[in-house]
Amino acid sequence: MFDFEKIDNYRENNRIEAKAARSDLPISIWQTYSAFANTDGGVILLGVEENSDKSLNIIGVKNPDKLVTDFWNTINNPQKVSVNFITDSHVRIVEIEGKKIIEIEIPRAERVLRPIYLDNNYNNVYRRNHEGDYRCNAVISKAMFRDAAPEAQDTVVLEKFMIDSFNKETVRRFKNNFKNKHQGHVWENISDDEFLLKIGALSLGVDNKIHPTAAGLLMFGNEYEIVREFPQYFLDYQEHYDTSIRWTNRFVSSSGEWSGNVFDFFYKVYNAIIQNPNIKRPFAIASDGVSRTDDTDMHEAIREALANCLIHADYYGDGGVVIKNYLDRIELANPGGLRVSLEYALAGGYSSPRNGTLIKMFGFLEIGERAGSGIPKIYFAWKNNGLATPVLKEDSTLGRTFLTLNVATSDKTSDISKTSDKPSDISKTSDKPSDISKTSNKKEYILNFAKKNDTIKTSDLIDNLGVTSRQVNSILKELVDGGALVAEGKNKGRIYRLP
Numbered sequence: 001m002f003d004f005e006k007i008d009n010y011r012e013n014n015r016i017e018a019k020a021a022r023s024d025l026p027i028s029i030w031q032t033y034s035a036f037a038n039t040d041g042g043v044i045l046l047g048v049e050e051n052s053d054k055s056l057n058i059i060g061v062k063n064p065d066k067l068v069t070d071f072w073n074t075i076n077n078p079q080k081v082s083v084n085f086i087t088d089s090h091v092r093i094v095e096i097e098g099k100k101i102i103e104i105e106i107p108r109a110e111r112v113l114r115p116i117y118l119d120n121n122y123n124n125v126y127r128r129n130h131e132g133d134y135r136c137n138a139v140i141s142k143a144m145f146r147d148a149a150p151e152a153q154d155t156v157v158l159e160k161f162m163i164d165s166f167n168k169e170t171v172r173r174f175k176n177n178f179k180n181k182h183q184g185h186v187w188e189n190i191s192d193d194e195f196l197l198k199i200g201a202l203s204l205g206v207d208n209k210i211h212p213t214a215a216g217l218l219m220f221g222n223e224y225e226i227v228r229e230f231p232q233y234f235l236d237y238q239e240h241y242d243t244s245i246r247w248t249n250r251f252v253s254s255s256g257e258w259s260g261n262v263f264d265f266f267y268k269v270y271n272a273i274i275q276n277p278n279i280k281r282p283f284a285i286a287s288d289g290v291s292r293t294d295d296t297d298m299h300e301a302i303r304e305a306l307a308n309c310l311i312h313a314d315y316y317g318d319g320g321v322v323i324k325n326y327l328d329r330i331e332l333a334n335p336g337g338l339r340v341s342l343e344y345a346l347a348g349g350y351s352s353p354r355n356g357t358l359i360k361m362f363g364f365l366e367i368g369e370r371a372g373s374g375i376p377k378i379y380f381a382w383k384n385n386g387l388a389t390p391v392l393k394e395d396s397t398l399g400r401t402f403l404t405l406n407v408a409t410s411d412k413t414s415d416i417s418k419t420s421d422k423p424s425d426i427s428k429t430s431d432k433p434s435d436i437s438k439t440s441n442k443k444e445y446i447l448n449f450a451k452k453n454d455t456i457k458t459s460d461l462i463d464n465l466g467v468t469s470r471q472v473n474s475i476l477k478e479l480v481d482g483g484a485l486v487a488e489g490k491n492k493g494r495i496y497r498l499p
Helices: 004-012 029-038 064-075 138-148 168-181 192-198 214-220 223-229 262-273 297-311 342-347 356-364 374-384 410-419 439-453 458-465 469-481
Strands: 016-019 042-046 048-050 056-058 091-096 099-106 126-129 132-135 202-204 210-212 235-240 249-252 321-326 329-335 391-395 400-406 486-488 495-497
Touching: 016 029, 029 042, 029 064, 029 099, 029 126, 029 132, 064 091, 064 099, 168 192, 168 214, 168 262, 168 356, 192 202, 210 214, 214 223, 214 262, 214 356, 235 262, 262 297, 262 321, 262 356, 262 439, 297 321, 297 329, 297 356, 297 374, 297 400, 342 374, 342 391, 374 400, 439 458, 439 469, 458 469, 469 486, 469 495
Parallel strands: 016 042, 235 321
Antiparallel strands: 016 048, 042 099, 048 056, 091 099, 126 132, 202 210, 235 249, 321 329, 329 400, 391 400, 486 495
16 A cells, blocks of 8 residues: 555655656666665655646556566666665555556665765765755765764874873863762872873874874864864854844854863853853752852753764864854754764664764763763753754755754743843843842852862953953952952962862
């Protein structure tokens, strides 16, 4: 029986190809096979015409058994098709209104098989978009070949680098965070070099010397070193609270004002995002009587989304990681498509990490999920908070993945925007939980920032608080004089931490 419901479902997603074959296989069938296999699958119908109104016209095929035999002979010829991964159950001869057609279902190919290419030519690779099948450019093809490798991208030992490529302050912050999460751990008092070996940031090269791994360079390296290995590497945070200007706050990995690595970017972005007026921050004093606890399932989900974006990025790919923070939504984009189908990603339970060592490193800080439950956790948190369902999508043409998180209903957004066009005016609404316009609230923010980052510098706070360095230093001095913070070092090297 012809499964009209399945065909209708495919048609909604532009994953059906009707070909008016009568006695011979159309040449374009192999381009469609490659395109469906390399994207999200689809159905090929032989003996069917598609009318201008998208309806189907059954014309039937002659000698369907011969066509099916020709199909199997060709698809199993490695000189024509790189891999045949479908079985007899995917090909059926169906009779409708006295006419016979052939239905060929093409699933999405497994990551290790992609790209499916044609004519024994690595460059003859196709993918599917809304307009049909298109031949991939070299960037997209190479990305699929990278993903097909059995080992994660970030395990490679980079022998042209040494440990001095790492930013020492980043290493220290990571190690302090690790100690806070794992008090009494056997790695607590080992040397930095040994610690970095344990977590996979360093490894032994073929030259029997210790070198950074790709994961180590991304996590701890200085940006000017990272781009030597990853020329397209770029991290970009943009804050769009005022539509009359291009952005209200922005920092990028290439600015030279900070390390520019993945670890520091994660914390800079997270601490900026949670200041969004639409992200609820319940006020509660922690057991130490000083810092505030404001963690919710939404905060955890934001950390998860941000970590996923950084962990699953293809840092050899184009476009960089771009995070855009609007009053009503957060948009996250990373180079690299989904390694599993969209259905698998939303269902959870299956993990195919592009950068397995980065996952392990974030896991040491209790950030991120390796079990494939990260996306479902984000969706659940958004549902639990009564917000619009997040939107996860893959752009096969660009080779990028996008996640949009709506943080406010349309009513909330309009209320906020009526307050003023400027983000500084938004903070003056005293009943907003993220209000940091008053000195007391700035102190609370700084103490909370210190709790999450172990040590802080003046430069860490200027962008997020939206004030001058003189104002920040004045508040820090008050906190030190009051015993809430401890200062170490002098001048530009001064850092602050909780007692």
